[in-house]
Amino acid sequence: MDREETVEDLLRRHAPQVLGALVRRYGHFDAAEDAVQEALLAAAGQWPESGTPANPRGWLIRVASRRLTDQLRADEARARREETAARLEPRETRAAPSDDDTLTLLFLCCDPALAPAARVALTLRAVGGLTTAEIARAHLVPEATIAQRISRAKAKLRDHPFHPPGPGDRDARLATVLQVLYLIFNEGYTATSGAALHRADLAQEAIRLTRAVRRLLPREATVTGLLALMLLTEARSAARTGPHGELIPLDAQDRTRWDRAAIAEGTALVEEALSEGPPGPYQLQAAISALHDEARAPEDTDWPQILALYDVLVADWPDPMAELGRVVAVAMARGPEAGLTELTALEPRLKDHHRLWAVRAHLLERTGAPEAARAAYEEAARLTLSLPERRYLNTKAARLGRSGEPS
Incomplete structure (x- = not known):
């Protein structure tokens, strides 16, 4: 990998965390996003020549914070300068920082003040780094519709202080967070467009974020089930394409290339998730993936058991893609x-x-x-x-x- 690619990868990885840090400290979601973009541009121009700093995330936060505070001060009237200075005090002095600023950003984007569709679109854009066109394709809606959702969501969050989810809204916000992580993973595992089938950066980021959510909620079966589903699915990624990037279907894959460590971890997690209560959609899909991964050859696949799991899945959580998976199991x-x-x-x-x-x-x-x-x-x-x-x-x-x- 050359130096330019290294800088690009670093910026992609740190951008959501930097935005989350600024939002947690200062609020002002829309202005914070602009400041982060300016910091990223500055880094892209400077780092290839001067070298990557020892703490890239800290460098980006410092530069973006300076841009944001300068902009906010410039926007305020001279008569309100003292009031502005008070509002610009970093919020860490009043509340403990989050373990992961990306999680702060996740829950902010899933604020109950936003409509569900807007939460998903904004999170995919701000945290997942997907383009508006990619989000539109993932949702099978026009690009203009997604652009409008994101614009309205940003407007609603402007100057909106971040509040961690409370007992009354935690489940709803967590469900949206998990849905968004699932969509990010799916876009990474099978890109909806372009020359590459697999976008490993998105898939791995979705797994990393889901692990972070699970660290906070270790006994939440839906979180455990989603992490299991991602691991069991991503375990097959190395065998899904040939030497020239060509697609290799499941029944023709070299199963010796599957990641057995990821399969073992995912299988243990799905067993744990299923033991914690009635199965939800992520747990059921993870169980289906586990049956695929456990088969040493295509003819060893337990299709009757997979069909039984699909029957439960589509009965309780109907979804066209799940129903299409059930059709394959029936066949x-x-x-x-x-x-x-x-x-x-x-x-x-x-x-x-x-x-x-x-x-x-x-x-x-x-x-x-x-x-x-x-x-x-x-x-x-x-x-x-x-x-x-x-x-x-x-x-x-x-x-x-x-x-x-x-x-």
Whole structure:
């Protein structure tokens, strides 16, 4: 890795923590974000020449704090200068600092004053570092809609003091925090667009943040379940792509490349989470991932048990992607024709999503309908914005041949 890449990685990693520190100290979310951006630009210009400071995070906080306080002072009238100086006193003198400033930022972005959709969008932008376009694709909504949500959320948080969640709103804010971390992880594990299938920086940051939340809430089954799900899923990442970045599906992966240490940790965590109370969606998905990871070969996968877990998941927490996963489990446990029958019910909600067409193509191919399968693969390739997925789907279609016969 060259020096420029090192600086870029450092800035990406520290940006949410620096923003969280400024918000905790001074409030003024919108102005703090501008100050952090100025500090990042200053670092990007200076560090490649002068060298990275021994404490990059501290350097960024000092520079951003100076920019923020200068700006706030400039915005105040001379007659209110004394009042402004009092308000600029860092809040650590009145409250103990958070263990992780990124967690402060997480809970601020999940403030109950914001609408749920705005909380998710703002957190993905401020903490996850996703672009507005990436957030829009993850939510299947127009980019302008996400931009408006983020703008309104920032406006609502302007000069809004941060308060840690209390007993009355903790569960709601925690649920949103976990949902956001899950979305960040998903974008990292399978990027919704671009040349790379896997964005390891996002996936690892989501895991790091979830570990931090679990340190604060070690007996919270939903947190434990989400961390287990991430570890069990990310454990397969090294085997998901070939030497040229091509996608390798689960049943064709070299399972010796799976991270057995992560699988062992994730399996222990999911067992712990399931023992702490009724299973929630993260615990159930983690249990499904554990069954996949425990299978030494594709034919060893316990599909009936996976289907039973999906039945519980979609009954209590219906979600189109979970229902699509259940369709695959039905096909593997009962045959592709049964899977195609189940897939029909999902068409009205997922007809424009490439994953529905990819599953349809796979099941049609298994039933001996290559021409229909080829057309479905081509439609899936047309709909996806991920280049590795598009190449994989087009390759599958090409192998079936234009006549519908395998080439």
